[in-house]
Amino acid sequence: MLDIKLIRENTEQVIELLNRRGGDFSYLIDLVEKDQRRRELIIEIEKTKAQKNETSKKIGLLKREGKDVSEILLQVETFGESLLDNEKELKELEEFIYSGLLNTPNIPNESIPVGKNEEDNLLLKTVGIIPAFDFEPLAHWDLGTKLDILDFERASKITGSRFTVYKGLGARLERSLINFMTDLHAHEHGYTEIIPPFIVNRDSMLATGQFPKFEEDAFRVVDERELFLNPTAEVPTINMHRNEILSGDILPIKYTAFTTAFRQEAGSAGRDTRGIIRQHQFNKVELIKFTKPEESYFELDEMLKNSERVLQLLGLPYRVVTLCTGDLGFSMRKTYDIEVWLPSYNTYREIGSISNAEDYQARRGNIKFKRTKDAKPEYVHTLNGSGLAVGRTVVAILENFQQKDGTIKIPDVLIPYMRTDIIK
RNA sequence: GGAGGAAUACCCAAGUCCGGCUGAAGGGAUCAGUCUUGAAAACUGACAGGGCGUUUGUAGCGUCGCGGGGGUUCGAAUCCCUCUUCCUCCGCCA
The missing domain is CATH 3.30.930.10 (Bira Bifunctional Protein; Domain 2)
Structure with missing residues (x-):
């Protein structure tokens, strides 16, 4: 499997080298764009998760002290929905990217002869x-x-x-x-x-x-x-x-x-x-x-x-x-x-x-x-x-x-x- | 094939029934130090790693992480489902 970071940072060059095998590897551009979206989603998801984790911790503490948590419980419900949608999209993106990478062959060493067969x-x-x-x-x-x-x-x-x-x-x-x-x-x-x-x-x-x-x-x-x-x-x-x-x-x-x-x-x-x-x-x-x-x-x-x-x-x-x-x-x-x-x-x-x-x-x-x-x-x-x-x-x-x-x-x-x- | 049991950090091992300062007790090993001519012993200290994201950053922060995967829940090592591996006994077999 190729490193998505390598493809991200050297897209043109990677495609050019892969094309030497025969075939068209320009689909990697799409992969890099999906990877961009993937990273944006991760930032969003992790932000929400951090909030959620913190609130859950707080609930634990309050319960321990015997205080009422019903208000904070209502508040925490709102985190759920956006998280669910984002996680679904992220999973789809990750599967797409992973499958793309699994189906992409190794980059030929630059020293080997370029040829058809x-x-x-x-x-x-x-x-x-x-x-x-x-x-x-x-x-x-x-x-x-x-x-x-x-x-x-x-x-x-x-x-x-x-x-x-x-x-x-x-x-x-x-x-x-x-x-x-x-x-x-x-x-x-x-x-x-x-x-x-x-x-x-x-x-x-x-x-x-x-x-x-x-x-x-x-x-x-x-x-x-x-x-x-x-x-x-x-x-x-x-x-x-x-x-x-x-x-x-x-x-x-x-x-x-x-x-x-x-x-x-x-x-x-x-x-x-x-x-x-x-x-x-x-x-x-x-x-x-x-x-x-x-x-x-x-x-x-x-x-x-x-x-x-x-x-x-x-x-x-x-x-x-x-x-x-x-x-x-x-x-x-x-x-x-x-x-x-x-x-x-x-x-x-x-x-x-x-x-x-x-x-x-x-x-x-x-x-x-x-x-x-x-x-x-x-x-x-x-x-x-x-x-x-x-x-x-x-x-x-x-x-x-x-x-x-x-x-x-x-x-x-x-x-x-x-x-x-x-x-x- | 049948009946049971187990999987926690480098190793051993507690916690799992009764979910919440457990991002994981304790011991061993390892590393660093004190002591010593040097070493051992003793004592002191360090010891979860890996992925991902962010970032100029092997810094920091966030996220995931108690065999793998999924679920319930505000919250799971702990509850549920599923898979895998290992162990014990019986049967079969080279």
Whole structure:
């Protein structure tokens, strides 16, 4: 959520920066005007309340002395009416402003490229060598089926489309990657392991920015409570500290969380229908940080390195791009995407995304810190990154490390987890 | 699933039946000071925070604040409704 004070004081500039995402954010002018009226009302209401409080106190004192209060009681009734009307108007204004703010995305960082879509993303670097096959490489869905490690047909019998059964060494590869990634971040990169709940409530979805705008992307649990399947570990893990004031000396907090993520993929009906690139359910190892404002961009770059390390150790070719304003996620000010080379697509595909939300989620979730015991609380900055998407890593390994005979060579770092150096 | 109990400031805890100088007793912890070569102990003092509004102001003032939300009342920690969480016992279950 953006700070209404910031919008109030820099209306033009905020609108201009937001417009870089595409769309028209001039409605913020109306929001600022409503905010003006809101503050006028607060002054009036609080004046009346102060009067009322004082009179009530007086009644208490007089009653204690056994004096007659009927006259003063009549007098106090007149406060009521104007208060009721004003409070009703104030509530409506506040709801309007709050809803407006909840539906307004984060301001893009001024340094990131202005652009319409992924074509305008800025290439930062390309790492590794694209494999040259002396045979016709197969797509992972063919490899998976031939090796009997991915079963799409049975998954659709069990549930429906966009689900997969992992079987045998396929299942083990998935599980090996989860452990390998988590071990790497926990032991070598200094993150604390987390396994959060995979079901979250509405407030959590609201704090990280999935709701209210992207409710259709979530799986809802049919229940009298309003609960949703976790769409990304960012949601439960950032929300661990919702409504908390953290002590400054424990920052930055670094978590690596394993979750299974569930997404409707509502807007992607016809896309990536084959294979496991785009599933309703997939596993992810995520990196989450809570930092002081002045440290967040340093920590963002560190996080990118931590994510890249996974691909480097696995020996997968990838590239890193800075997302342009048009491709930037709703809650984020700056995002790097890591894209891995996929032979079947003959291109790089997103395998991870590392973002700084600055204080946007912290403000929605009321997550603060104090520099010292007596200091005024300030909002933390929240960061999250993939460390990485496990399913897509499986795809990358199958496709990049396939051999002429249809077997898959296992990267050295995974052999201890896999207990084999080949899938055949 | 059934039957009970609880939620008060950093922690513990009184107040809630019978609404009014309770914007919240008391204790612990913490911080500052006295004493001491230094420390401990003892003693003295400070200790509700956070949001919002006003304001040049981390000053002052106002407002809200006793798990969350709503209501009754001139006035609510205290009465009513509702939700959440935790605890005890029974049942079921990995």
